[in-house]
Amino acid sequence: MHYLDVMGLLAYFILLGYIGYRSVKKVNSSADFAVAGNKITWPILFATLAASFLGGGASMGRAGQAFDHGYAFMFAASAFPIATVLTGIFIAPKLKRYIGAHTVGDIMEQQFGRYARLITGIFSLIFCIGILGAQALAVGTVFNAIIGIDITTGILIGMGVVLLYSTIGGMWAVIQTDVVQFLMLAIFMPITLLIGINEVGGAEQLIARLPDSHFSIMGDYGPGMFLSLFIAFLLGETLVPPYTQRALAAPDSRNAKIGYTISGVFGFLFYFVSSTIGLIALILYPDISPDLAMPELIRTALPLGITGLVLASLLAVVMSTADSYLNSASVIFVKDIYQGFINPDVGEKNKLWIERLVNLLIGIGAVVFALYATSIIDALLISYSLWAPTILIPFVLGVLLDLKCSKSAIGAIIAGALVTIVWKWGPWDLSGMTGLSALVAGVSANLLTFTVIYHTFKNSRATSLVTKNS
Template identity: 55%
Template sequence: MNVLDGIGIFAYFVAVLVIGVTTMRRISNPADFAVAGNRIVWPVLFATLAASFLGGGASLGRAGESFSSGYAFMFAAIAFPIQTILVGYFVAPKLKRYQGAETVGDIMGRHYGKPVRLLTGVISMVYCIGLLGTQVLALGTVVNTIFGIPTTVGVIVGMTLVLVYSTAGGMWATVQTDVLQFAMLGVLLPVALMVGIGSAGGVSGLLERIPETHLSFFGDYGLIAFIGLFLAFGFGEMLIPPYAQRALSAPDPTNARKGYASAGVFGLFFYFVSASLGLVALVLFPNIDPDQALPTVVREILPVGLTGLVVAGLLAVVMSSADSYLNSTTVVFAKDIFTTFINPKVEGRRLLRYERVTNVFVGVAAIVFALSVPSIVDALLYSYTLWAPTVVVPLVLAVLFGVRAPKAAMAAMLAGMLCTSVWTWLLEEPFGITGLIVGLLGNAVTFTVIAVTADRRRPVLAHGGEA
């Protein structure tokens, strides 16, 4: 890389570290660390949400899968931004009824009791560490492809930077760096796509060289496999801890709705950009590893100066998601496990210190996970199989309809987990149906049966109060 490119990348790293260190002075209590004092207005909420969910999976992962399977993967994955828009309009505003809530466990606990809150907290932590692992793996992939540094080294170096600023500044640092990272990814990756299309001979030249199956709606998936992927991306990240935490950080329901829904709209555009970059890589560099599609395009075809900025943008895309999952895991442990079951009387300053120590331990766990999975999308789908079959149905029913059925919630979460595990790992997904779908159905059926036969349905008290 040219010296000018190196300067651009170095300047980005410095900016991120400065934000983390200066923001540290604004963190005076656990609420600042968790939800930034509930002062995130909708334009900032939009930027931080978009930067969070358009990370390694949505950029490198989508480009890599489009390299292998074509636009069909984009059509399946587009379920996520559609779901985000719907959640933004119908669910996110109602989260603001739960005064003082900072986690999904807070909400589940108010409807279903402490045992369900504990299980939700454990699932949230495992899920976030898994998703964090996908971002850490993506960091290593970018560093390896661009600089030739071993992936393991890239993972450790990239994650160390994330740990420094997220541990120092908590949610405040995460939000501010996300805004910077969103500005970079929102401009630079579309520019990279335009340059790539030009290098491939323009739009017509690109389309002529892409295999016909890569332009079809279903590709090589088949109807059942496509539907499975669509549902996996639609439910796999619905209201996961980092996104729910962003909605809870808004000052009121209106800001929560606007910020959440607009991030989903942007996702529709971004998924097309990242998928198209994967097809550009297929045409220009057909023999590379799919996960290297996006960074290879950046390294090989962009002019001097712009390359460094886009590399920084790629790193920004991944780091913006990594810091979100890292912060959420820490907050979940502090709120749903430590202060609820271990030490309810812990003081604010001491809890803040515990949160920062936890942040470091979680980062290390994510590095271990990232180095043990075969690809970015594999890591993403492994994590998806945990959240949707356990938490989504009880959470949505609680928020939208005020359902209070503790026995039904606990049984449904365990049933969903069991169904997913048996179908995925014991039966190895017969008929091509993903375990996530089976687990989600098992969860919903179990919840409905037990809620009708064993639990009472009571209305939510004002402001999401305790029953």
């Protein structure tokens, strides 16, 4: 890479470090570390949310899947921005009625009792580390493809920077860097697309040189596979801890609603951009690995001096998701597990330092996960199976309908987890036998169990215990 490109990349890293340094002065309490003092208005909320969910999967992962399957994967994955818009309209405003809440576990305890909080904290923590590992793998892939260093070294460099600013600056640093990263991806990803279209001879040539199947809604997916993917993206990342945390950081329900909804609308546009970049790479570099589609286009097609900035924007896309999940995981551990069940009387100052220490430890765990993941999308889909079949259904039902039955929530979480584990890792090929993915089977078991137990115990003393325990 030319020295001008290296300088652009170094400037980006220096900026992130400076933001982290400046943010230290704003972090005086656990609330500052977790939800930035509840001062995030909707324009900032929109930028930080968009930057958070448009990570390695939405950029390199979408480009790689479009490389293999055309726009079909984009159509399936569009379920996520659909879910985000619906969440923004119907659920995000209701989250602000939980005064002082920082985590999903805070809300689950108010609806379903303290043991629901503990189970939520454990599953949320595992889920966040899994997604964080996928982003760490994406960081290493970018460094490997464009600079030529091995993936492990790339993971260590990129995650080292994320650990630095997120540990010292907490949510204040995460949100400020997310805004910078959002602006970079909003500028440089479309530039990469336009340059790529020019490289293949224009939009007409792009269409003419691709197989017709790459423009169909389902491509070479069968109906069952397409539906499974659609449901995975519809439910797999909906209201996950970092995104819920963003809504809780808003000052009121109006800001939460507008910021959340607009970020979902933006997702449709970004998915189209990243998928089209994958199709351009298929024409220009048909023999590369799919996950390298976007980095390869950046490395070879962009003019001198622009490559470093676009590389920085690609890293920005990935790192903005990584820092969100890292911050969320540390807050979850301290609030839902440590303070909730180990040391309820921990002081505010000690809690802040514990959050910072846990931030470092979880980052190391995510790096280990990344070294064993086979691909970015595989890592995401594995992690999705830990969220939707366990926490999502009770959480949504509790917030939307104000249901309160601890037995139904805990039973649903356990049933969803067990069915998912058996379906995905059991000795039988249940997906092949039934045509249902592990995620769909787990979500179905979760919803059924919640419904049956709730209607069995809703009028009993068990329901009222939640109010007393909360």
